[in-house]
Amino acid sequence: MSEIDKPFFAANWKMHLGPAETSEFVRRFRELHPPRERGRVVFFPPTLSVAAFRTAAEGRPDLEVGVQDVHQDAAGAHTGSVSAVMAAQAGAVWALAGHSERRREFGDGDGLVTAKVSRLLEAGVRPILCVGETLEERENGRLDEVLARQIGAVLDAVDAAELVYAYEPVWAIGTGRTASPDDAANAHGIVRREIEAHGGFAAAPILYGGSVKPANIEELLAAPGVDGVLVGGASLEPDSFAAICAAG
């Protein structure tokens, strides 16, 4: 990880854009977004769309791809799941881990997230560890404690320098509410402190996620400690995501 990774733009498509829609998206995005000398652009389509993404992005190594989740085991009787090794074989270079929707809907707690991050690293896939507090936790003054717990659980087990981090306040995801640049800067400072407390690489990118859109990208990227963004809803349209990636 180095300065070349910044600004870092990541698109989380969640359960949107199947293979045909993915091909069409990439065709249009390539026109809108020429390769840049620095920074990264990484897409997280549904797993079934990874192959279509790679075909459509041929000749554009700057458009990288990852998966949104993997199983915590290397292989086994886990109907419906894919492993980190399979993700790597399918060409995924990156993976999300600990996204708040996984934590809430699928019970991905700190232990499970740690196991998934470990499997990903073993498979040579680079995890983006997502952390963030709920509104209730924030209002109860628990921001610091929650981030320290979520990050500490993983970094007690793996090398902090291997990861990219995403601070995503749960109350800002898909809600239209965005953290203010000051809130983001404060939380990123806590994430940075935890990375360093675990001997992590000082330049590891920390992304902000939560209702990022073309209208707020400039102010968020200008916030101290914000190295990039993880974008959900506003990454589903090529024009909108290209406008975001043009910033910074």
Ligand code: PEP
């Ligand atoms: C996300 O899913 O990581 C996210 C930040 O979503 P949205 O941009 O829609 O809030």
